[in-house]
Amino acid sequence: MVIELEYIFNNEGATLDFDFYIDLSAYSISGNKLFPKPFLVEGKVFNKTNIVRMKATAVSVMRTQCDRCAGDIEERIEVPVEHILVASLNDENNDDFILVESLCLELEPLITEDIFLALPSRILCKNDCKGLCPYCGQNLNNGQCSCQKPVDPRLEALKQLLDNQ
Numbered sequence: 001m002v003i004e005l006e007y008i009f010n011n012e013g014a015t016l017d018f019d020f021y022i023d024l025s026a027y028s029i030s031g032n033k034l035f036p037k038p039f040l041v042e043g044k045v046f047n048k049t050n051i052v053r054m055k056a057t058a059v060s061v062m063r064t065q066c067d068r069c070a071g072d073i074e075e076r077i078e079v080p081v082e083h084i085l086v087a088s089l090n091d092e093n094n095d096d097f098i099l100v101e102s103l104c105l106e107l108e109p110l111i112t113e114d115i116f117l118a119l120p121s122r123i124l125c126k127n128d129c130k131g132l133c134p135y136c137g138q139n140l141n142n143g144q145c146s147c148q149k150p151v152d153p154r155l156e157a158l159k160q161l162l163d164n165q
């Protein structure tokens, strides 16, 4: 989706609404599609007091696995996107603004990048996920296993020291 910005830049108060889909089904983790459904992107570009902004929301479903117990997770994901657009930049190294010298903005690569930057690095099936037993691999959310907790070797040495006194 490409948006022509000349009219927006030249007219204070101008607004342009947009909506489109971004298909990210090509991204998968161990064979499973991370985003089985396309993202619906809804937003607008508007000129307020001669500052041009793009604001949008990208919504889809993310399918992944719990970081602790490896259980399947499918949850709604909503990514807010907001950028200030400028037609020229004085300071080349300014990351706060999106430079659109051509006055044509290609939304898909920009919003795709925002989606990936917004993804949480760790996802849990629930906040208090108990994870897997490191010894037998049982999912501790389904109940305690019969493994004994190993004794801390430092405590064991201390115990022997005290016993021998």
Ligand SMILES: [Zn+2]
Binding pocket: 066, 067, 068, 069, 070, 071, 124, 125, 126, 129, 130, 131
């Ligand atoms: Zn979990």
Ligand SMILES: [Zn+2]
Binding pocket: 133, 134, 135, 136, 137, 138, 145, 146, 147
């Ligand atoms: Zn166990």
